[in-house]
Amino acid sequence: MKSSEELRSQLRSIDHRGYPAYKSLAGSYQFPGFALIIDHVQGDPFASPSALHVEVAHSVAGFSKEYYAKDCSRIALQDFLTRRLASMFEDFNFKAKGSGKSGLLSITRCGQEVLERSACQITEEKIIARFHVGFPAFGRTINAGELEKILFDFLPRCINNSLFYKRLDGKKVEEAVFLAEDQEAVRHLLEKEGLSAFVANGAVLPRKSGVSDLPMEKSIPFYSPASMERTLVLPHRGEISGMAIPRGITLIVGGGYHGKSTLLEALQTGVYNHIGGDGREFVITDNTAVKLRAEDGRSVRKVDISLFINDLPNGTDTTCFSTMDASGSTSQAAGVIESMESGARLFLIDEDTSATNFMLRDDFMQQVISREKEPITPFLERARQLYEQAGISTILVAGSSGAFFYIADHILQMDNYRPVDITEEVKVLCKERKAPRTEAAGFQVPGFTRTFPPMERKGVRDDRRGRQGRDGGNGRDRGGKSHEHMKTKTFGKDSFSLDKQTVDMRYVEQLADGEQTNALAHLLRYGLEQVIDGKRTVRQIVEILSATLEKKGWEALCGSYVPCGLAKPRVQEIFACLNRFRG
Numbered sequence: 001m002k003s004s005e006e007l008r009s010q011l012r013s014i015d016h017r018g019y020p021a022y023k024s025l026a027g028s029y030q031f032p033g034f035a036l037i038i039d040h041v042q043g044d045p046f047a048s049p050s051a052l053h054v055e056v057a058h059s060v061a062g063f064s065k066e067y068y069a070k071d072c073s074r075i076a077l078q079d080f081l082t083r084r085l086a087s088m089f090e091d092f093n094f095k096a097k098g099s100g101k102s103g104l105l106s107i108t109r110c111g112q113e114v115l116e117r118s119a120c121q122i123t124e125e126k127i128i129a130r131f132h133v134g135f136p137a138f139g140r141t142i143n144a145g146e147l148e149k150i151l152f153d154f155l156p157r158c159i160n161n162s163l164f165y166k167r168l169d170g171k172k173v174e175e176a177v178f179l180a181e182d183q184e185a186v187r188h189l190l191e192k193e194g195l196s197a198f199v200a201n202g203a204v205l206p207r208k209s210g211v212s213d214l215p216m217e218k219s220i221p222f223y224s225p226a227s228m229e230r231t232l233v234l235p236h237r238g239e240i241s242g243m244a245i246p247r248g249i250t251l252i253v254g255g256g257y258h259g260k261s262t263l264l265e266a267l268q269t270g271v272y273n274h275i276g277g278d279g280r281e282f283v284i285t286d287n288t289a290v291k292l293r294a295e296d297g298r299s300v301r302k303v304d305i306s307l308f309i310n311d312l313p314n315g316t317d318t319t320c321f322s323t324m325d326a327s328g329s330t331s332q333a334a335g336v337i338e339s340m341e342s343g344a345r346l347f348l349i350d351e352d353t354s355a356t357n358f359m360l361r362d363d364f365m366q367q368v369i370s371r372e373k374e375p376i377t378p379f380l381e382r383a384r385q386l387y388e389q390a391g392i393s394t395i396l397v398a399g400s401s402g403a404f405f406y407i408a409d410h411i412l413q414m415d416n417y418r419p420v421d422i423t424e425e426v427k428v429l430c431k432e433r434k435a436p437r438t439e440a441a442g443f444q445v446p447g448f449t450r451t452f453p454p455m456e457r458k459g460v461r462d463d464r465r466g467r468q469g470r471d472g473g474n475g476r477d478r479g480g481k482s483h484e485h486m487k488t489k490t491f492g493k494d495s496f497s498l499d500k501q502t503v504d505m506r507y508v509e510q511l512a513d514g515e516q517t518n519a520l521a522h523l524l525r526y527g528l529e530q531v532i533d534g535k536r537t538v539r540q541i542v543e544i545l546s547a548t549l550e551k552k553g554w555e556a557l558c559g560s561y562v563p564c565g566l567a568k569p570r571v572q573e574i575f576a577c578l579n580r581f582r583g
Helices: 004-013 019-025 071-092 144-160 170-193 260-269 328-341 363-368 383-390 403-407 423-431 514-531 538-552 554-558 571-579
Strands: 027-031 034-040 050-057 120-122 126-133 195-200 207-209 212-215 229-234 238-246 249-253 283-285 290-292 300-303 321-323 346-350 393-397 410-415 418-421 488-491 495-498 501-504
Touching: 004 019, 004 027, 004 144, 034 144, 050 144, 071 120, 071 126, 071 144, 071 170, 126 144, 170 195, 170 229, 170 238, 170 283, 195 260, 195 393, 249 260, 249 383, 249 403, 260 283, 260 346, 260 393, 260 410, 290 328, 300 328, 300 571, 321 328, 328 571, 383 393, 403 423, 410 423, 488 514, 495 514, 501 514, 514 538, 514 554, 514 571, 538 554, 538 571
Parallel strands: 249 393, 249 410, 290 346, 346 393
Antiparallel strands: 027 034, 034 050, 050 126, 120 126, 195 238, 195 283, 207 212, 229 238, 300 321, 410 418, 488 495, 495 501
């Protein structure tokens, strides 16, 4: 490793040369208190900025080992440090002058959720922070003086004030870590006490606007109905009270604009921890929960949807159903089965975004169109069986049909954003009316043995000379043959492309950040190149991908150069990604 003074000397020697001379700076340099690694140098001042990272030994950083001993606290500390470094970078962003992206200093912009990201990584030995710098230039001529200002003044100040414990507010660090440990304690209590979700009293559920995930000012705080209130004891916060939703079938009803969907949206993001001040810090949901909806036009591959759809007029086999253009009902049926395959223990459903004919058929329609002429078994007639025989609970927002009252264990009415338990009153009314059909025969959990064929790629170089891969890895497959890696490109949170094939993730509503979508692109690429062989089942493929990321980290997917801009997705989103790939 070279010294920082060697970097300074080398930088001054290339001043006013053509911009490509910056590439000679790539490498590792020891600064006081940290190592600076220049991973990738941009080829042009208008191109994507250069990628750098710093490494700080724990003996220098000075954080207590207790703060990163557990996964939940480690991720919370990583998140805290990323936010702190982002805040520091804002003070120096574009303070160095030049053309194009000259002077840019940037790192991940974190949202309200606490996610494991490549931007900051805490290992047993050190803290790693990855970020981007726009190397300054006059036109396309190197401006060494401005880069020297960034690397020897701005950057050390940011690092020293962000990654060194003695420069931070110790109370704020402790609060972030303790909050994560309390949130994790609630998750353990959900499992222990047979609960699907918990919503703390005083929680702020509404968001500021459709484009802002910040809490809405002056909104009505959430308070549990007395019949469902539970007090939990947490390791740091102590006692906390709120609404405990038991496993089973819970119905959320009420008039329009009274908060039904707001509660469901809070529950669907409750699979993640949230930062202090978000308002949803203690809205905690079973971390396998999946939000289901209709997705007209999506592809479905070899899914057994016979639990819901049978005897199609064209004779299509619904025990191994495939289509490139699913209808609302077939897409939602596939979504249920795929979510079961992913290990989901809770379904979250909003009637507004569901296929009506998939959810239910009223008595009048059943009289007009006999069951023999209707291939769809509605969700209403399977929900009870899904819970009692497969252990999968449902929380359902309903507003147009009372048929769901007959299968619900708990019924909540949202009244001006306040939940009211109306279970007993509704059950009395149910006894006074003729019950609809709520259970169909022939329930059986599908066997999850489907496989995906390996992807054939045309025009891919395949030799034994160990050609360098585009992401810095050696580009070798399991057989020792080399190949070019597939090109990936991410389009925000909604989609990504792999070798020009777009994977549409718009309706995977529990993706919290575009960096998770970016990570899914890398996971899918790795899966196609290394794992999917036509023999492994989808479950086995996802298990391998998840275990690889868990045990070997981002380097397993990206090679020696790990970019800033990746966030870990849940297992359920990895399944969703595979299921939506049309290749």
